[in-house]
Amino acid sequence: MKLKAIILAAGEGKRMKSHLPKVLHKVCEQPMIEHVVEAAEGSNVEECIVVVGHGAEEVKKSLPSHIKTVLQEKQLGTGHAVMMAYDHIDDDSLVLVLAGDGPLITQDTLNALMEYHKNGGYSATVLTTDLTNPYGYGRIVRGDDLQLEKIVEEKDTTPEEKMIQEINSGIYCFSGEALRKALPLVKNENAQKEYYLPDVLTIMKEDGRGVGVYKTLDYKEIMAVNDRVQLAEVEEIMRSRINQYHMREGVTIINPSNTYIGKKVKIGQDTIIYPGATLKGNTVIGEGTVIGSNTVIDDSSIGNNVEIQSSTLIESKVDDFTTVGPYAYLRPNSVVGKHCKIGDFVELKNAQMGDYSKASHLAYIGDAEVGKHVNIGCGVVFVNYDGVNKHKTIVEDHAFVGSNANLIAPVVVRKNGYVASGSTITKEVPEKALAVARAKQVNKEEWVARKGLLKE
Numbered sequence: 076m077k078l079k080a081i082i083l084a085a086g087e088g089k090r091m092k093s094h095l096p097k098v099l100h101k102v103c104e105q106p107m108i109e110h111v112v113e114a115a116e117g118s119n120v121e122e123c124i125v126v127v128g129h130g131a132e133e134v135k136k137s138l139p140s141h142i143k144t145v146l147q148e149k150q151l152g153t154g155h156a157v158m159m160a161y162d163h164i165d166d167d168s169l170v171l172v173l174a175g176d177g178p179l180i181t182q183d184t185l186n187a188l189m190e191y192h193k194n195g196g197y198s199a200t201v202l203t204t205d206l207t208n209p210y211g212y213g214r215i216v217r218g219d220d221l222q223l224e225k226i227v228e229e230k231d232t233t234p235e236e237k238m239i240q241e242i243n244s245g246i247y248c249f250s251g252e253a254l255r256k257a258l259p260l261v262k263n264e265n266a267q268k269e270y271y272l273p274d275v276l277t278i279m280k281e282d283g284r285g286v287g288v289y290k291t292l293d294y295k296e297i298m299a300v301n302d303r304v305q306l307a308e309v310e311e312i313m314r315s316r317i318n319q320y321h322m323r324e325g326v327t328i329i330n331p332s333n334t335y336i337g338k339k340v341k342i343g344q345d346t347i348i349y350p351g352a353t354l355k356g357n358t359v360i361g362e363g364t365v366i367g368s369n370t371v372i373d374d375s376s377i378g379n380n381v382e383i384q385s386s387t388l389i390e391s392k393v394d395d396f397t398t399v400g401p402y403a404y405l406r407p408n409s410v411v412g413k414h415c416k417i418g419d420f421v422e423l424k425n426a427q428m429g430d431y432s433k434a435s436h437l438a439y440i441g442d443a444e445v446g447k448h449v450n451i452g453c454g455v456v457f458v459n460y461d462g463v464n465k466h467k468t469i470v471e472d473h474a475f476v477g478s479n480a481n482l483i484a485p486v487v488v489r490k491n492g493y494v495a496s497g498s499t500i501t502k503e504v505p506e507k508a509l510a511v512a513r514a515k516q517v518n519k520e521e522w523v524a525r526k527g528l529l530k531e
């Protein structure tokens with residue numbers, strides 16, 4: 076049986092008060108909708124169909140190319156939204172319906188829901204939970220036999236129904252055939268004049284079909300984001316979920332409540348993460364590494380036993396036993412070898428640095444190939460830009476570049492070459508040579524006294 080998912084994401088999300096479509100707001104650095112797609116794909120859904128409407132183009136663009144979308148021009152309700160995907164529903168398929176604004180749902184819960192649905196031989200199964208404050212959610216009304224009778228939306232509830240604490244998560248599992256049959260029969264005779272998806276459950280029951288209710292104890296998984304307060308609540312829950320996972324896998328996180336780790340980040344055992352660190356994208360961090368306070372690492376690969384203090388690293392690579400920072404900036408395509416030192420206020424961009432090389436303070440190393448055991452002194456600038464084009468600098472193994480030197484690219488410092496401090500290098504420095512490229516010092520004797528500037 077083919078497993079499909081229909082994800083509803085056409086709503087405006089008025090209460091977000093935003094120009095950005097609601098489902099594109101990020102939770103732990105990823106758009107909400109992406110988390111929902113990942114949960115669906117994690118439970119082996121073969122085809123995801125996203126119903127788009129508000130900000131359709133933007134939402135479409137944010138989705139991976141293999142995800143199908145259907146357009147709901149007017150938001151006439153959740154039942155109407157699923158109707159837009161009608162042609163994608165096969166009679167013999169199993170269909171999960173998910174809400175694009177519920178990013179906390181997990182594949183485990185979806186799997187359990189589908190198991191329950193199959194074992195019960197139901198035509199539809201709704202995922203529910205109990206909330207101490209159920210306000211705003213559809214209520215699960217059960218009959219004397221405790222089976223589902225109907226789902227009532229907040230605006231349609233009687234005072235008695237308002238007291239019901241079991242709520243509709245907005246997540247369902249349907250047999251394709253039953254859904255195809257019931258959907259066209261949904262009417263909009265309710266307080267909001269909308270076509271409610273939950274009404275298909277009553278329609279199926281009236282048709283003599285079995286409808287299941289699968290209740291989860293973990294209410295957190297079904298939390299929906301309707302405003303930015305809930306966005307922050309959901310963010311906190313996902314953040315602690317991710318951080319707890321890493322801690323259980325052997326990572327020390329000094330203060331999990333202000334450590335921000337994306338879902339795809341991988342971290343090795345015995346690595347220690349200090350407060351305020353942000354690790355994003357497809358970042359991979361090795362074992363026994365220390366990530367200091369306020370460090371930001373995006374899409375980068377960090378080795379074992381590395382120490383990074385208060386620095387920013389983007390699309391870069393740092394190998395074992397190297398230290399970085401404080402206040403270093405590694406811009407895209409910086410590749411630093413083993414046992415290196417990238418000290419304070421050092422910036423690298425599109426630069427390679429071989430093992431055991433050092434730039435201990437205040438340097439700019441751009442568009443460069445630096446060999447092994449090289450020393451880059453304080454204040455060295457790789458002058459890579461002539462105002463039009465970028466040029467490359469090569470500094471070979473065991474070279475020594477003195478403090479405050481400028482290397483005007485394109486230029487090469489050969490193996491064991493030395494550059495005197497304060498030099499402006501425009502020509503190749505040969506192997507084993509010392510290049511001095513600065514004005515000779517002239518001392519004008521008694522000059523201060525002659526000018527009458529002398530003070531005692």
Ligand code: UD1
Pocket residue numbers: 083084085086087126128147149150151152153154155156174175176211212213214226228242243244245270271272273299
């Ligand atoms: C819905 C359920 C409610 C449930 C709650 C859980 C209905 C009628 N009610 O209510 O029982 O407790 O979710 O969060 O289904 N959407 C569309 N097109 C539309 C309308 C909505 O794509 O025409 C999408 C929204 O973008 C959103 C999802 O469907 O992702 C839920 O819609 P929303 O309006 O938030 O439904 P609720 O009123 O919260």
Ligand code: CA
Pocket residue numbers: 176299300301
């Ligand atoms: Ca909602």
